[in-house]
Amino acid sequence: MKRKGRENVYLPLSADVEEVIPLTPETSLFRVRPEAAIEYSPGQFFMVSLWGAGEVPISVASLGGGDGPLELCIRRAGLVTGALHGLEAGDTVWLRGPYGNGFPLDLSRGRDVVVVAGGIGMAPLRPLILWFLENPGAAGRVTLLYGAKRPEEIVFREEMDGWRERGVDVLLTVDTPAKGWEGRTGLVTALWQDVRSDLQKAVAYICGPDVMIRAAMGELFLLGMPEERIITTLEAHMKCGVGKCGHCYAGPRYICTDGPVFSYREIRSHSHFLTG
Ligand SMILES: Cc1cc2nc3c(=O)[nH]c(=O)nc-3n(C[C@H](O)[C@H](O)[C@H](O)COP(=O)(O)OP(=O)(O)OC[C@H]3O[C@@H](n4cnc5c(N)ncnc54)[C@H](O)[C@@H]3O)c2cc1C
Structure with a gap:
């Protein structure tokens, strides 16, 4: 990351808000332009702050690597995310990062991929799908299984039609259907x-509510997918993002620096990783 020589990990960079695009009643996509170029990869996150409100971890929702803006998909959950939802184009937001290990992309080489997302869990998985679309040789067939509570809570729904046209198998499900669903x-x-893939030979990337992650990982394992190829990204209450404060300490690991991406092999015997 090019940080203009800044060495203090707690010192944020400013970023201009270019656009705020509502995706669902509670979720918007924020396009922001950091003051310096920042490189990041799928599965990493930024500590995003607003003066007077606080700081929260938010996954990268864009692929990066080009001149485009950084995209953050943020659900209004409480104090800080609520304040972020008050931002408009032209406002300033602050960023520390990118942090975290990111998804192991090499794992998919020569294999089919199953991406399993629930609700806002699509946010960190979107750049992964974009990466597979940009790098067609990097994986075999890509299937997205996405579940939301209601049709209007599906994030990136129109974009998913485009993914389907580019070869991704997109399967959508909702808890409560609405007219026309x-x-x-x-x-x-x-x-x-x-x-349509052989699950025993494929690799899975999963993100969603804890209860969904727990069920998806366990079921894929029972269906024969090896535990080191069942990958998830976890959420935790975290403060520093850099392994200093201990807020996200889970068993032998810090979710901020050792994760947030883990394999089922790494977490299955540590129940404190998943609370649902
Ligand atoms: C690595 C990582 C990546 C994340 N990526 C995204 C993302 O891309 N988009 C997004 O919308 N959210 C993401 N989150 C969750 C986001 O950080 C929380 O929603 C946010 O911290 C809530 O802060 P708040 O001040 O708005 O809410 P608060 O007022 O602090 O809390 C509101 C409610 O949310 C719960 N909560 C607070 N923090 C967390 C947390 N870290 N995990 C789970 N529940 C929490 C509280 O217990 C409370 O019930 C991510 C979290 C982590 C750890």
Whole structure:
């Protein structure tokens, strides 16, 4: 990351808000332009702050690597994310990072990929899908299983149509259907039989509520997917983001620096990683 010689990990960079695009009633995509070029990869996160409100970890939702803005998909959850939702184009936000290990991309080489997302869990997985689309040789067939509570809570729905046209198998399901809904109804984990890949040979990347992550990881393991190829990214209450404060200490690891991306092998015997 080019940080103009800044060595203090607690010192944020400013970023101009270029655009705020509502995705659902509670979630918006923030396009921001940091004051210096920042490189990042899928699965990493930034500590995003607003003076007077506070600082929160938010995953990168864009692919990066080009001249485009950094994109952050933020759900209004409480104090800080609520204040972020008050931002408009022309406002300033502050960033520390990128932090975290990111997704192991090499794992997918020569393998089919199953991306399993629930709700806002699509945010960190979007750049992963974009990476597979930009690098067609990097994986075999890519399937997205995405579940939301209601159709209007599906994030990136129009973009998913484009992913489908570019070869991604996109399977959508909702808990509660609405008039005109033509997708599935029920849990995302009920969709395994519709995946056209051999799950035993594939790799899975999962993000969503804890209860969904726990179910998806366990079921894929029982279906024969090796535990080191079942990958997830975890959320935790964190403050510093750099392994100093201990807020996200889980068993033998820090979620901020050892993760937030872990394999099922790394976390299955540590119940404190997942609370749901
Ligand atoms: C690595 C990482 C990446 C994340 N990426 C995204 C993202 O891309 N988009 C997004 O919308 N959110 C993301 N989150 C979650 C986001 O950081 C929390 O929603 C945010 O910290 C809530 O802060 P707040 O001040 O708005 O809410 P608060 O007022 O602090 O809390 C509101 C509610 O959210 C709960 N909460 C607070 N912090 C967290 C947390 N870290 N994890 C789970 N629950 C929490 C509280 O217990 C409370 O119930 C990520 C979290 C982590 C750790």
